[in-house]
Amino acid sequence: MTSSINPNHPETGEASTEEVRNNFAAAKAEIEALQTALANVPTDITNAVVAVVQQEGQPVPERPEALVVHWYTWGEPPISPEHPYDQWYQIAEITEPGIPAAPTGLSAVGADAVVSLSWTRSTSSGGEAPTGQRLYRNTENSFSGATQLGSDLSANANSYSDESVENGTQYYYWVTAFNSEGESSPSTHASATPEAVGDIETFVDDFDRPDELLAESPDWEDHEGAIMVESGTARASSPYSSRSARMTGSVSPNQYAEIDIVNHTTGNSSVFPLVRVQSSGSNWYGLDVKNDGSWQLLRRVSGNSTTLDSGTVSLSLPVTARIEVQGSELRAYIDGNLVATESDTQYSDGAPGMRIYADPDTAAVQIDEFRGGAL
Secondary structure, three states, rough: OOOOOOOOOOOOOOHHHHHHHHHHHHHHHHHHHHHHHHHOOOOOOOOOOOOOOOOOOOOOOOOOOOOOOOOOOOOOOOOOOOOOOOOOOOOOOOOOOOOOOOOOEEEEEEEEEEEEEEEOOOOOOEEOOOEEEEEEEEOOOOOHHEEEEEEOEEOOOOOOEOOOOOOOOOOOEEEEEEOOEEEEOOOEEEOOOOOOOOOOOEEOOOOOOOOOHHHHOOOOOOOOEEEEOOOOOOEOOOOOOOOEEEEEEOOOOOOOEEEEEEOOOOOOOEEEEEEEOOOOOEEEEEEEEEOOOEEEEEEEOOEEEEEEEEEEEOOOOOOOEEEEEEEEEEEEEEEEEEEEEOOOOOOOEEEEEEEEEEEOOOOOOOEEEEEEEEE
């Protein structure tokens, strides 16, 4: 706001001595009242309101990030009506504190179980600087559904490490600034997906080696020896055996498994690419493909399978079956064509793998190549 006192300094004019003295008295009273109010404002605590006096003829001081007051120097009331305003005292400007502007340049970088955030802090808007900042997070690109991350941050903070994250989940972030007048609008969002360090990007097994049980390879976990390598393909090691094998090593929770099926002769036999196979080998997500072209997207828990989706395609060998998982989304492909998209939260980690069930001929189902790794 600005004082209603006339700030003009006319070179000429006429006014009675009484008028001059009355006007001067009003100006002086206004300034004295302001001085009294400012004298009660603490100046030795953080974020205190600061008053700056500008004397007439002196340079304007650097604008503080708080309440700014300008006025002219003291002097005796003029007694000459020719220059009645020469020594008036004027409140030139009072700038009220304002809500800070939003911070800028927010960036997010994901690593193993952590997302590192950095930004350019807000300085001021109007007359007052921020007194603090807040970070917000969501697993969707929607600020309206975001929740505050941790406690309020200081006004000078420009980085933060979010360690309350899960690998493989995409997170969205916003930062705001606030002061006693309110909170700024959110910054532009930044997003990142934390991933385990050393994840296997791509693993390929073409089974082109001497005949052996799959469990003999250091690249596989197959505790019951249910799958064997023979003549450059993978097949069941015995009739009616049904066991899953999974890759060894660290793999991102966002992963895929893909198999090339070169033989599939009986309707009771099954062959699966698997993702997020648990260490027990009996819990996983899988795409079951039959030789008649029927398929099922399955979730298996403690030996019990639940069908998430199913259908039928025209099948001609060789055929490629692929399953992907990213966050909670599962996708199934047959020969490069997307056949199913489902959401499930049963498993959040694990490793890619495969499963073969032979009924009754062990050579009824054969896999020519396996590919798996991080998406």
